[in-house]
Amino acid sequence: MPEFQEFVSSFEPGLVALQRRIEQPSAQRPSVRYEPSAGEADVDEVQIGVGLFPVGHAGALGGAGICLNNKAAGGALRIEPTPPSVTDLVLDAPDEVLETWRRILDGDHAPEQFFGRFTLVVEDASPDSCFGLFCLLLRLAGVPIGAVPRVWIEHVRQWELGVIPIGRSPYEIYGSLHNALVHRTVVHDIARAWLDGLWILCEALSSGDPPHALPAAVSAPRIDMARAFLAYEEQAYAESLSHATCIQLSLPMAGAKDRHRLVDAYLAEESIPLGSLKVFAHTDRVRPFLKSGFAVLALYRPIATGEGFDFTISVDPHAGVELSALWQRLEEEEDKRWGAERPCGNPRQGILGYPGGTRAGGRNAPEEPWYDGRDYTLLAAPRKLKDGRLGSKLTWTDVREALWEVYQPYRQLWVRAGAAALAANHVAAPDLVPFEKCCPETLPANSRVRELQRTRHLFVAQWHRPDNSAPAFRVTPTLGRYLAGCINRYPTASGPVTLAELPDETSYSLLELPGGIAVITEHGAFVLDAGRHDQVKFKPLEDEFCRALRILHRLESSERGTRDLLNETHAYFRGDRGELSQEDLLRRLSLEQVELALELHQARTVQAIPEARLFREALLARWGITDWLDSISGDVERIKDVLSSRSELLNSRRIVSFSAAALPLLFTIPLAAFLIDKLHDWRGAIGLVVGLILLNVLLFLGFLKFSAWADRRPPSASAR
Numbered sequence: 001m002p003e004f005q006e007f008v009s010s011f012e013p014g015l016v017a018l019q020r021r022i023e024q025p026s027a028q029r030p031s032v033r034y035e036p037s038a039g040e041a042d043v044d045e046v047q048i049g050v051g052l053f054p055v056g057h058a059g060a061l062g063g064a065g066i067c068l069n070n071k072a073a074g075g076a077l078r079i080e081p082t083p084p085s086v087t088d089l090v091l092d093a094p095d096e097v098l099e100t101w102r103r104i105l106d107g108d109h110a111p112e113q114f115f116g117r118f119t120l121v122v123e124d125a126s127p128d129s130c131f132g133l134f135c136l137l138l139r140l141a142g143v144p145i146g147a148v149p150r151v152w153i154e155h156v157r158q159w160e161l162g163v164i165p166i167g168r169s170p171y172e173i174y175g176s177l178h179n180a181l182v183h184r185t186v187v188h189d190i191a192r193a194w195l196d197g198l199w200i201l202c203e204a205l206s207s208g209d210p211p212h213a214l215p216a217a218v219s220a221p222r223i224d225m226a227r228a229f230l231a232y233e234e235q236a237y238a239e240s241l242s243h244a245t246c247i248q249l250s251l252p253m254a255g256a257k258d259r260h261r262l263v264d265a266y267l268a269e270e271s272i273p274l275g276s277l278k279v280f281a282h283t284d285r286v287r288p289f290l291k292s293g294f295a296v297l298a299l300y301r302p303i304a305t306g307e308g309f310d311f312t313i314s315v316d317p318h319a320g321v322e323l324s325a326l327w328q329r330l331e332e333e334e335d336k337r338w339g340a341e342r343p344c345g346n347p348r349q350g351i352l353g354y355p356g357g358t359r360a361g362g363r364n365a366p367e368e369p370w371y372d373g374r375d376y377t378l379l380a381a382p383r384k385l386k387d388g389r390l391g392s393k394l395t396w397t398d399v400r401e402a403l404w405e406v407y408q409p410y411r412q413l414w415v416r417a418g419a420a421a422l423a424a425n426h427v428a429a430p431d432l433v434p435f436e437k438c439c440p441e442t443l444p445a446n447s448r449v450r451e452l453q454r455t456r457h458l459f460v461a462q463w464h465r466p467d468n469s470a471p472a473f474r475v476t477p478t479l480g481r482y483l484a485g486c487i488n489r490y491p492t493a494s495g496p497v498t499l500a501e502l503p504d505e506t507s508y509s510l511l512e513l514p515g516g517i518a519v520i521t522e523h524g525a526f527v528l529d530a531g532r533h534d535q536v537k538f539k540p541l542e543d544e545f546c547r548a549l550r551i552l553h554r555l556e557s558s559e560r561g562t563r564d565l566l567n568e569t570h571a572y573f574r575g576d577r578g579e580l581s582q583e584d585l586l587r588r589l590s591l592e593q594v595e596l597a598l599e600l601h602q603a604r605t606v607q608a609i610p611e612a613r614l615f616r617e618a619l620l621a622r623w624g625i626t627d628w629l630d631s632i633s634g635d636v637e638r639i640k641d642v643l644s645s646r647s648e649l650l651n652s653r654r655i656v657s658f659s660a661a662a663l664p665l666l667f668t669i670p671l672a673a674f675l676i677d678k679l680h681d682w683r684g685a686i687g688l689v690v691g692l693i694l695l696n697v698l699l700f701l702g703f704l705k706f707s708a709w710a711d712r713r714p715p716s717a718s719a720r
Helices: 002-023 070-076 086-092 095-105 111-117 127-140 150-160 174-182 190-207 221-240 277-283 324-341 396-407 419-423 477-489 538-574 582-605 610-622 625-678 682-712
Strands: 032-034 045-048 066-068 119-122 245-252 260-269 294-300 311-315 378-380 415-417 457-463 509-513 516-521 524-529
Touching: 002 111, 002 127, 002 190, 032 190, 045 127, 066 086, 066 095, 066 127, 070 086, 086 127, 086 150, 095 127, 119 190, 127 150, 127 174, 127 190, 150 174, 174 190, 174 221, 174 277, 190 221, 221 277, 245 294, 245 396, 245 477, 260 396, 277 294, 294 396, 311 396, 324 378, 324 396, 415 419, 419 457, 419 538, 457 477, 457 538, 477 516, 477 524, 509 610, 516 610, 524 538, 538 610, 538 625, 610 625
Parallel strands: 032 119, 045 066, 045 119, 260 294, 457 524
Antiparallel strands: 245 260, 294 311, 311 378, 415 457, 509 516, 516 524
16 A cells, blocks of 8 residues: 555655744644634634534535534434544545545645644544544645545444453553553643644554554654653553442343343542543453453543533443433433423434423423443433533533442342241242341340340342343342342331441441352341252241340440549559459459350350351451450459559569568567576566567567558559
8 A cells, every 4th residue: 555655655744844833833823722612613713523514504514614523414414324533534524525624734735734724623532533634634635535444443433432451461552552642641641632642643653563462572762752651551450440430230222122231330530531541441351350341431531520421320232231321310310400491492313312302392401411431331421511511410410320320230129128038938928028128036035135236237138030031140240239238227228228328338238148148238138049049048038137136235244344443443542442452343344254255155156057157257257346345354453453453563562571570579579588687676577578579579560561551552643
């Protein structure tokens, strides 16, 4: 294709001219202008992906500038179906339209003259927009359409429709490299983004390789830079998963009835635009739960408020699902919020849900409805109205909740609720309820744990699947979060669990049982039977739930008793409770330990089936009983050590006092013997000896009294 390659070479001087205009900008004639809501093109302007076709009353194409807006071309040029891309519009444009464009260019169709004269009016710098402009100049230069590689046309079209080549590394795909490069400047310098986009297009076309398989051996300045920014975007995507909402949704299959597919969805706020987020999300086979990529992307871009890209919900075309029900739900909510004030004087054309710009019944459709992607694979928020008001009254929370409400997997699921209903051999209609209407089991009356039964509940249900049109039982993180939400909000809320009410995955435990699962939160447990032949044995699980409640009650009582003991011990050490004794405190602390150990011993030695023991251990762990036990035991042990240490100290002090008091006797007895032997007046000697002995006894009693007083006196201020 020498003609094609020759034109690619001639395109480079045009990019040099564009770069020169970017580096020496003119306020009157900017090289590129961002205007997503542009009207008709002015003189020396080429609109790409935006603007209106100036068609006269006779159907002739006129206007001062060129409009390459495939979305507006369908109605204005009566092209059916509407061209799916700018590239298709340019390549399929009728001869009379091409002649009109040639007249407007007036000989300046060579790239160098074109970029030196015209201003590009754009809303993005996508591969389709850049390649579409390239094809326009190629056609006006007289290069035959057949010279354009079909593989490039198909790649750009599919990329515009959201289709990503399967099995290819993003680093080999032209679309992902292009987007990563232009998104480094697209927000703050749209002209520089276009220059980057056109340069990398030329480098890729010059390589001669197909756009879906650009090998690593292809090295050029923009391609190398694109790979570096693509690596940055891959890292940003991986980091975004920590704050994104990742759930499983059930979406209808396109063109089918009563066929739904469970898919992974990624919901996040995007503060920094990432050109290849969809590439990494759709092709991720590791992080999504179902290992098939995130088929649904719902993104909020605050920096694009009012531009139609602030809220977008898209699906991977390879997944075969569509969003028509969500589009309907969002439009209904907009009508409700706007009321009679929603502008509809000049309805937007080309919306699949409003054929011909009218509603059912003939009324005008809104001027700025939710965009439906023409096939319900992409929904985008309404753009700003002409008077400057936002076209949508919905918030990001509203959009997220609408997506969840329409496609949450349990909206049409019915279960048999309660252990009594499960024991029956038949399914009675009154026993079938949604998850959120399941009521907790009535546990055996026990005055010790009655209060706990008001705050911790046990729910029991069985999955009901009358035929293969109903959802099959599948354990997913979203199922665990939904059941946890049912537990946590009972009995304060009603209706389906909202997205905001779904707890995160760290706030519940999921235990897989023979025949089902158990979800445990700090407020109770939900046991779900899978509805198969291997049914869950509920009675042993109920027994363990009650046993865990008793242990919890014992712990709460023990904590109160231990807290009182700690307060009394503190008062004892301060000298405020002189009537207390160390022996009594030690005895009471030891009793607390014995009672706790006895309660746990009874729980551990009871005969139970393996899944019941696992259920009990999961309850004890989620309710913090194990850590609680360790904490209380540690507190009791530390206080016992302090009291024991003080007791040993006091005993040592008494021994010293006794020794000090008994020491004079060591001298008194030999002295008395000496005096009796030497003194002739034995009566006087005996009286003296008795006096000395009485004196020692008094001193000894005084030491004992002082020691007892010292034991009771409060510690000094320095000791505290």
